[in-house]
Amino acid sequence: MALQSLDIRARSATTTPLSSVRRGVEVAKLIDISKCIGCKACQSACMEWNDLRDAVGENTGSYDNPQNLTESSWTVMRFFETEPQGRLEWLIRKDGCMHCADPGCLKACPAPGAIVQYANGIVDFHQENCIGCGYCVAGCPFDIPRIAKKDSKAYKCTLCSDRVAVGLEPACIKTCPTGALVFGSKEDMIEHGNGRIADLKERGFQNAGLYDPAGVGGTHVMYVLQHADQPGLYALPNDPKISPLVSLWKGISKPIALAALGLAALGAFFHYIRVGPNEITDEDKESHDTTRPDRAQ
Amino acid sequence: MTQPGLIERNSRADRTNHWLVAITFILLALSGLALFHPALFFLTDLFGGGPWTRILHPFIGAVMFASFAALSLRFWRHNVVNRDDRRWLAQWRDVMNNREDRLPEVGRYNGGQKVLFWVMVACLVLLLLTGIVIWRPYFSPAFPITLVRAALLLHAVSAFVLVLGIIVHVYAAIWVKGTMRAMTRGTVTADWARKHHPGWYRHVTGQRQ
Ligand code: HEM
Numbered sequence: 169m170a171l172q173s174l175d176i177r178a179r180s181a182t183t184t185p186l187s188s189v190r191r192g193v194e195v196a197k198l199i200d201i202s203k204c205i206g207c208k209a210c211q212s213a214c215m216e217w218n219d220l221r222d223a224v225g226e227n228t229g230s231y232d233n234p235q236n237l238t239e240s241s242w243t244v245m246r247f248f249e250t251e252p253q254g255r256l257e258w259l260i261r262k263d264g265c266m267h268c269a270d271p272g273c274l275k276a277c278p279a280p281g282a283i284v285q286y287a288n289g290i291v292d293f294h295q296e297n298c299i300g301c302g303y304c305v306a307g308c309p310f311d312i313p314r315i316a317k318k319d320s321k322a323y324k325c326t327l328c329s330d331r332v333a334v335g336l337e338p339a340c341i342k343t344c345p346t347g348a349l350v351f352g353s354k355e356d357m358i359e360h361g362n363g364r365i366a367d368l369k370e371r372g373f374q375n376a377g378l379y380d381p382a383g384v385g386g387t388h389v390m391y392v393l394q395h396a397d398q399p400g401l402y403a404l405p406n407d408p409k410i411s412p413l414v415s416l417w418k419g420i421s422k423p424i425a426l427a428a429l430g431l432a433a434l435g436a437f438f439h440y441i442r443v444g445p446n447e448i449t450d451e452d453k454e455s456h457d458t459t460r461p462d463r464a465q
Numbered sequence: 466m467t468q469p470g471l472i473e474r475n476s477r478a479d480r481t482n483h484w485l486v487a488i489t490f491i492l493l494a495l496s497g498l499a500l501f502h503p504a505l506f507f508l509t510d511l512f513g514g515g516p517w518t519r520i521l522h523p524f525i526g527a528v529m530f531a532s533f534a535a536l537s538l539r540f541w542r543h544n545v546v547n548r549d550d551r552r553w554l555a556q557w558r559d560v561m562n563n564r565e566d567r568l569p570e571v572g573r574y575n576g577g578q579k580v581l582f583w584v585m586v587a588c589l590v591l592l593l594l595t596g597i598v599i600w601r602p603y604f605s606p607a608f609p610i611t612l613v614r615a616a617l618l619l620h621a622v623s624a625f626v627l628v629l630g631i632i633v634h635v636y637a638a639i640w641v642k643g644t645m646r647a648m649t650r651g652t653v654t655a656d657w658a659r660k661h662h663p664g665w666y667r668h669v670t671g672q673r674q
C-alpha cells in the first residue's frame with residue numbers, strides 16, 4: 169500500500185539512493201509472550217482491518233488455527249507445550265513478519281518497487297509490482313511471505329502501514345486485551361521490554377530476554393521471551409540471517425557477472441578490430457593446394 | 466544435391482533444430498537477464514511485463530531443453546575430445562591470431578567447438594534441473610527452502626556461463642569467414658573446409674592419407 173506520507177528508505181531492485189533527507193522515528197511492535205493468553209483477538213482484528221477471510225480449516229488436535237500463515241492469514245498463534253524448567257509451560261507465539269532492518273525478502277526481489285522499506289522500518293509488499301517469482305520466499309529467514317494461488321502475488325503482514333501512516337497503531341495492538349502487544353518507537357519498545365524482562369527474572373525466569381536478532385540488523389517486531397536462551401522452544405531461529413546462498417546470489421556477484429558479459433562482447437569486437445577476420449586467402453584456394461585429392465602427392 | 470565446390474555440412478533437419486535452439490536461447494537470455502539485474506528489468510517489456518516474463522521463461526526453457534537434447538543427440542559423436550584437440554586448445558594463442566597452419570589437423574569440429582559443446586550440455590542440464598526447483602507456482606513449493614536457494618544461485622551461475630559461451634560461439638561464426646552459411650544454407654565451400662577442417666574435408670571427399 170503506497171502512501172505519500174511514508175518515506176521509502178529501501179526499494180527492491182533499485183540501485184540508486186531513495187528519499188533520505190527526512191529522519192523519522194523508527195517504530196516497533198513488542199510481543200510479550202508471557203502476557204499472551206492465546207485468545208486470537210489479534211488474528212481476528214488483522215482479518216477485519218485487512219479484509220481477509222481464510223478458508224475454514226480442519227481441527228488437527230491443537231489450538232493452531234489456521235495451521236500456518238497463508239496469503240489471507242498474515243498472523244497466526246502458535247501453541248507449544250514444553251517443560252523447559254521441569255514444569256509444564258504453555259508457550260503461545262504470535263507469528264508473522266518480523267519487519268527486519270535488513271530484509272532478505274527485499275534483497276532477493278527482482279521487481280522494482282514490489283517490496284519497500286519505509287523510513288519508519290516497516291517492510292511492505294506492493295502487490296501491483298509483484299511478478300510472482302517467489303524470490304522473497306527464498307530470501308526470508310523466517311518463512312513468512314506466501315504466494316497466493318489466486319493471483320500469484322506475495323502477501324504478508326504490513327504492520328498496518330496504512331494505519332501507522334496516519335498515526336494509528338496496528339489493528340492487532342488495538343485489540344489485544346492483555347497488553348501483550350504494544351506499539352511505539354523502537355527505542356521505547358526496547359525500554360518497555362527491558363522492564364518486562366526484569367520483572368520476569370524476578371519471578372524465576374532467569375533467561376528471560378528480548379528477541380531482536382542482530383543477524384538481520386534487528387527487527388521492528390520484537391518478542392519478550394521467557395526463555396530467550398532457547399528461541400527454538402517457540403519455533404524461532406536461534407541466529408537468523410539472510411542465507412549465504414542468497415547473499416552470494418544477490419550480492420556483488422551480479423554486477424561482476426554483468427560486467428564480465430559486457431567485457432566478453434567488447435573483447436570479441438576488439439579482437440576483430442585488431443586481429444581481423446579469419447578468411448580464405450588466395451593461397452588457400454584450390455589452385456594453390458598441393459594436398460588436393462585429385463593431385464595426390 | 467550440392468553445387469560443385471560446395472560441401473554439405475548441416476542437413477535441413479540439423480539447421481531447423483539449431484535455429485530452434487538459438488531462438489529459444491535468445492528469448493531465455495533476454496527474459497532471464499531481465500530478472501537477473503535491475504539494470505535489465507526493462508527487458509520485461511519485450512515479453513508483456515514482469516508477470517508475463519516470469520510466466521513465459523520456464524516454458525520457453527522446457528522447449529529449449531527439448532530441442533537442445535535432440536541437437537546434442539545428433540552432434541555428440543562428433544564432439545569427443547581427442548589428443549589433437551588438447552594440443553589445439555593448448556595452442557590457443559595461434560588460434561586467436563589466425564595462425565591456423567601451426568595447429569594440429571582439425572576434424573569436423575575443433576577443440577574449442579568441442580569443449581563449448583560439452584559446456585553447453587552441462588549448462589542446459591543444470592538449468593533444467595535448477596529451473597524446475599525454482600519454478601512457481603508448479604514445482605517450487607515441493608522442495609525444501611535450502612534447495613530452492615541453492616537452485617536459484619546455480620541457475621544464475623549456469624545461465625552466466627552459458628551466455629558467456631554463446632558470446633564466444635557467435636563471435637567465432639562472425640570471425641571465421643564462410644562459417645555462417647554452414648548453418649544458414651547448410652553448405653560450405655571446399656576451400657573453407659580444407660582450411661579450417663582438413664580432417665573432415667578428407668573424410669567427406671573420401672580421401673585417405
Ligand atoms: C532449461 C530450462 C529452464 C527452466 C525450466 C528455467 C526456469 C527458470 C525459472 C522458473 C526462473 C525464475 C524466474 C522465472 O520464473 O522467470 C528462471 C530465472 C532465470 N533464468 Fe531460467 N530456465 C531455463 C533455462 C534458462 C536458460 C537457457 C537461461 C539462459 C540463457 C536462463 C536464464 C535465467 C536467468 C538469468 C534467470 C534469473 C535468475 C536470477 O534472477 O538470478 N534460464 N529460470
Ligand code: SF4
Binds near residue numbers: 266
Ligand atoms: S521477516 Fe521475512 S518477509 Fe518479513 S521483513 Fe524479514 S525477510 Fe521480509
